Amino acid sequence: MFFKDSYDVIVVGGGPSGSTAARYAARNGADVLLVEKRQEIGSPVRCGEGVSMEIFKHVDIKPDSSWFVNQVTGARIFGPSGKFILIDAKKAGDEVGAVIERDNFDKYLATEAARAGAEIATKTSVVALNRDGGEITGVRVRRMGEEKDVSAKLVIGADGFESQIARWSGFNTNLKTRDTTSNLQYRMTNLDLDPRFTDFYIGSVAPGGYVWIFPKSREVANVGIGLLLSKIKGPSEAKDYLDAFIENDIRFKNASIMETVSGGVSVSAPLDKVTADRIMLVGDAARMIDPLTGGGISNGVIAGKVCGEVAAEAVKAQDFSDEFLQRYEKGWRELLEEKLYRDYMAKEKLVSLDDVALDKLIEVMSAVRLENLSTKEILTAIRSKYPELVKEFEDLI
Amino acid sequence: MIELNDDKCMHCGACVGACPANAIYLNEVILDFNDDCTDCGLCVRACPVGALSLIRTRGLKVPAVTA
Ligand SMILES: Cc1cc2nc3c(=O)[nH]c(=O)nc-3n(C[C@H](O)[C@H](O)[C@H](O)COP(=O)(O)OP(=O)(O)OC[C@H]3O[C@@H](n4cnc5c(N)ncnc54)[C@H](O)[C@@H]3O)c2cc1C
Ligand code: SF4
Ligand code: SF4
Numbered sequence: 001m002f003f004k005d006s007y008d009v010i011v012v013g014g015g016p017s018g019s020t021a022a023r024y025a026a027r028n029g030a031d032v033l034l035v036e037k038r039q040e041i042g043s044p045v046r047c048g049e050g051v052s053m054e055i056f057k058h059v060d061i062k063p064d065s066s067w068f069v070n071q072v073t074g075a076r077i078f079g080p081s082g083k084f085i086l087i088d089a090k091k092a093g094d095e096v097g098a099v100i101e102r103d104n105f106d107k108y109l110a111t112e113a114a115r116a117g118a119e120i121a122t123k124t125s126v127v128a129l130n131r132d133g134g135e136i137t138g139v140r141v142r143r144m145g146e147e148k149d150v151s152a153k154l155v156i157g158a159d160g161f162e163s164q165i166a167r168w169s170g171f172n173t174n175l176k177t178r179d180t181t182s183n184l185q186y187r188m189t190n191l192d193l194d195p196r197f198t199d200f201y202i203g204s205v206a207p208g209g210y211v212w213i214f215p216k217s218r219e220v221a222n223v224g225i226g227l228l229l230s231k232i233k234g235p236s237e238a239k240d241y242l243d244a245f246i247e248n249d250i251r252f253k254n255a256s257i258m259e260t261v262s263g264g265v266s267v268s269a270p271l272d273k274v275t276a277d278r279i280m281l282v283g284d285a286a287r288m289i290d291p292l293t294g295g296g297i298s299n300g301v302i303a304g305k306v307c308g309e310v311a312a313e314a315v316k317a318q319d320f321s322d323e324f325l326q327r328y329e330k331g332w333r334e335l336l337e338e339k340l341y342r343d344y345m346a347k348e349k350l351v352s353l354d355d356v357a358l359d360k361l362i363e364v365m366s367a368v369r370l371e372n373l374s375t376k377e378i379l380t381a382i383r384s385k386y387p388e389l390v391k392e393f394e395d396l397i
Numbered sequence: 398m399i400e401l402n403d404d405k406c407m408h409c410g411a412c413v414g415a416c417p418a419n420a421i422y423l424n425e426v427i428l429d430f431n432d433d434c435t436d437c438g439l440c441v442r443a444c445p446v447g448a449l450s451l452i453r454t455r456g457l458k459v460p461a462v463t464a
Contacts, residue, residue: 037424037425038425039425046409123425125424125425160410160414161410161411161413161414162410162413162414162423163414164419164422167419174417175414175415177439180414180415180443182411182415182442182443182444182445183411183445184445184446229415229439229442229443232442232443233442234441234442235441235442235444235447235449235450236444236445236446236447237442238445238446239445239446239447260407261407261409262407262409262411262445262446263409263410263411263445264409264410264411264412264413264414264415264443266414
């Protein structure tokens, strides 16, 4: 195998969260191995590829044309009757701000990690967490039919929705069915869309979730669906609902599918604890996805930076105790936790509304002028006109 | 017991993350099922493309898949 027997830090998972953690750990002096089981970083894409512009404020990421393909000016949210509200991208804190090419974006982030000094191993699976008398000592990896133990003082679990590292190290990452979504997406071409907007369709077209159209250009867009697992009754519903949506929309009449993407997305509250002795979790593995939008790139990258920095501090101090790693716990929660909880509660309420109530909500929102797009702001604005509609949401204001 | 239709599988891991018993491991493009499976059927519903099905074993009645 190409790598050494021992590192300060092993990061499991070469997605945005893992690459960012590896980058900031290496940049600050740690000896880092980043392990990715797929044969190619970023591919196949498992994502709608919408990101908020928020990410660029927190992390040193320079948009380049290989992945930053379409900055949108707004998001449109369509109610069941077809009425929509337009959200100005500039005001929409965590909403979609741009559509990217995830495969190239992930490679860009991995390249930054490599430049900072991290070693990257692809087509290499972590198959076990090694321990000595209970203490984590590294991981067992498998690569091209060979297995090997690699030791590390600190392991970072950035292994996404599947989150084996978390489960092997004793975290309870089990999701409730109402906190899990099943997703399917087609990358479609030969469309004729307005590329200035990302579109969201809520209501019974996508029980407990939404349909999205994220354009890369006038001609090409990601068209996908997420359904809440608790609302799914049988097999293949994500596909059946998405196919029905496309079938019923004239815009897709002449379109073809270039790529099919599927995956699971958590829409839960974040884990209560994402650290233990010698281990930290980050990104989807730590259930950091925004539960209202299902977007996880930004949060994973923002937390990944804090995670990497704290990993390097731990190496400097040679202290890998849970107590020391609270710096990470505190750091990422300061940046993300409040919004995650607020959006979780908003999601919980939204999924309880039927088509009639959702239409009313859209109607009210299009009537009130919003200066800022935050759950709180929206609810306050609605309350001023229709207090009875937000009565249930009162605790979020 | 869970049966996989390889022809439909996208190797996306949605079933892996949804499984409460951690009975599935996605080995890049191969799904491995272990003995911890409780036949709860959640993975069947979570799979976006219908690649999984619950089949009768040990003469037990298959639990109805409900919300
Ligand atoms: C259909 C779909 C649409 C989405 N749309 C959007 C969107 O528009 N915007 C958005 O922000 N988010 C979206 N998301 C969510 C987004 O994709 C994730 O939040 C994001 O990828 C999280 O990054 P991550 O680095 O935490 O995990 P991942 O990107 O999942 O990376 C984890 C990596 O770990 C690797 N890995 C796993 N186990 C092991 C192991 N044992 N050994 C070695 N490597 C391992 C995996 O191969 C993977 O590459 C979508 C998700 C899906 C499924
Ligand atoms: S039936 Fe339940 S326990 Fe078995 S693999 Fe599927 S989700 Fe896991
Ligand atoms: S959820 Fe379905 S498509 Fe995805 S890996 Fe599991 S069986 Fe395959």
